[in-house]
Amino acid sequence: KQEVTQIPAALSVPEGENLVLNCSFTDSAIYNLQWFRQDPGKGLTSLLLIQSSQREQTSGRLNASLDKSSGRSTLYIAASQPGDSATYLCAVRGASGGSYIPTFGRGTSLIVHP
Amino acid sequence: EAQVTQNPRYLITVTGKKLTVTCSQNMNHEYMSWYRQDPGLGLRQIYYSMNVEVTDKGDVPEGYKVSRKEKRNFPLILESPSPNQTSLYFCASSSGRRGYSEAFFGQGTRLTVV
Numbered sequence: 278k279q280e281v282t283q284i285p286a287a288l289s290v291p292e293g294e295n296l297v298l299n300c301s302f303t304d305s306a307i308y309n310l311q312w313f314r315q316d317p318g319k320g321l322t323s324l325l326l327i328q329s330s331q332r333e334q335t336s337g338r339l340n341a342s343l344d345k346s347s348g349r350s351t352l353y354i355a356a357s358q359p360g361d362s363a364t365y366l367c368a369v370r371g372a373s374g375g376s377y378i379p380t381f382g383r384g385t386s387l388i389v390h391p
Numbered sequence: 392e393a394q395v396t397q398n399p400r401y402l403i404t405v406t407g408k409k410l411t412v413t414c415s416q417n418m419n420h421e422y423m424s425w426y427r428q429d430p431g432l433g434l435r436q437i438y439y440s441m442n443v444e445v446t447d448k449g450d451v452p453e454g455y456k457v458s459r460k461e462k463r464n465f466p467l468i469l470e471s472p473s474p475n476q477t478s479l480y481f482c483a484s485s486s487g488r489r490g491y492s493e494a495f496f497g498q499g500t501r502l503t504v505v
Contacts, residue, residue, distance in 0.1 A: 311493055320498040321481065366434070368494065370485070378424045378449070379483065379494045383433035 279304045283382035296354040300367035313366040357389045397497035412467045414482035422485045423465040427478040472504040
């Protein structure tokens with residue numbers, strides 16, 4: 278059964294810092310990995326999708342990398358802003374049976390203070 | 392516009408009163424799933440469906456039912472809701488193209504059972 282872990286669980290940083298959020302998964306037989314943002318009590322906003330054949334994806338100040346063999350992904354946020362404050366979730370989509378449905382980590386709660 | 396629509400967005404009900412949360416997607420996706428999100432526990436799979444008339448249990452199926460009579464709809468049924476089902480619920484869909492598509496999420500349904 279796929280298990281997804283996100284470290285750290287919480288992070289508080291001053292504005293302007295570059296950040297790295299980590300996601301690890303136990304079964305490397307995945308099709309893709311997706312990073313989401315969630316504001317308190319709100320829905321999920323998809324940030325980046327990395328296919329299993331890809332090493333990284335970029336969108337603006339966000340860069341996500343994937344090392345499938347070691348079961349790791351990182352989300353890099355450059356020059357953080359207060360508006361980046363949210364919970365960041367990674368979800369892994371596996372290669373068999375019920376794991377076709379994304380399995381989530383518990384998220385990293387990020388606060389960027391001015 | 393590609394979207395997953397859940398209704399209602401907010402619901403307060405009493406213990407034992409049957410309710411249905413609807414989920415509809417307009418992308419002709421094969422896979423649909425339901426999650427619940429609770430503080431400290433993250434997003435957990437309740438049920439999922441890999442196509443019409445094909446459903447299976449996720450990690451926390453007790454107290455829930457689903458049906459998939461049409462490809463676009465995947466309602467979540469609580470036959471006799473209890474207070475421990477108070478949670479934030481998300482419906483998701485994705486293509487069956489061997490996992491290469493991203494998962495799309497509804498905006499969530501906040502359910503309170505008193």
